[in-house]
Amino acid sequence: MTLLYEALRGGQWALAVSLIIAALVWVGRAVAPTLLPARRAAWAAAILGASAGVGGAVGQSLPADFAGWLAAVEQGLRTGGGAALLWSLALKHLRRAEKETSDGKT
Numbered sequence: 001m002t003l004l005y006e007a008l009r010g011g012q013w014a015l016a017v018s019l020i021i022a023a024l025v026w027v028g029r030a031v032a033p034t035l036l037p038a039r040r041a042a043w044a045a046a047i048l049g050a051s052a053g054v055g056g057a058v059g060q061s062l063p064a065d066f067a068g069w070l071a072a073v074e075q076g077l078r079t080g081g082g083a084a085l086l087w088s089l090a091l092k093h094l095r096r097a098e099k100e101t102s103d104g105k106t
Contacts (some may be wrong), residue, residue, distance in 0.1 A: 014053065014075065018082030021049045025087050046084035053079030 007016040027044045028036045036044060054076030 003043050013056065014079045014082060017052050017056065017079050018086055019054060020050055020081040021045055021079075022086035024048070025083070038079030042084045045087040047081040048080070049083030050076040051076070 004016060004019045006017065007013075022045055025036070025041050025048070028044070029038070029041055029067050057072035057075040058077075
């Protein structure tokens with residue numbers, strides 16, 4: 001939560017959106033694991049992040065030329081990659097650790 005707050009406060013929107021999307025994928029896996037299998041969770045995070053990134057970049061200022069659209073796609077890929085990385089590096093292991101502690105393993 002602190003990282004999200006600092007990202008929002010510092011204006012690092014791609015990191016903030018990536019954190020939110022990774023958290024949404026984590027919640028989706030916790031609530032309905034059959035709808036979002038583990039092998040597809042990173043892809044879901046990447047696609048949602050890319051869509052949000054492109055949508056956010058286009059929403060801020062409608063690109064009038066090719067360079068503007070290219071920048072929007074670049075921002076989307078960065079956000080999507082960040083969300084997928086956050087899921088793969090941190091949140092899927094957090095879920096596994098929760099499952100092990102509830103099973104009585106340490």
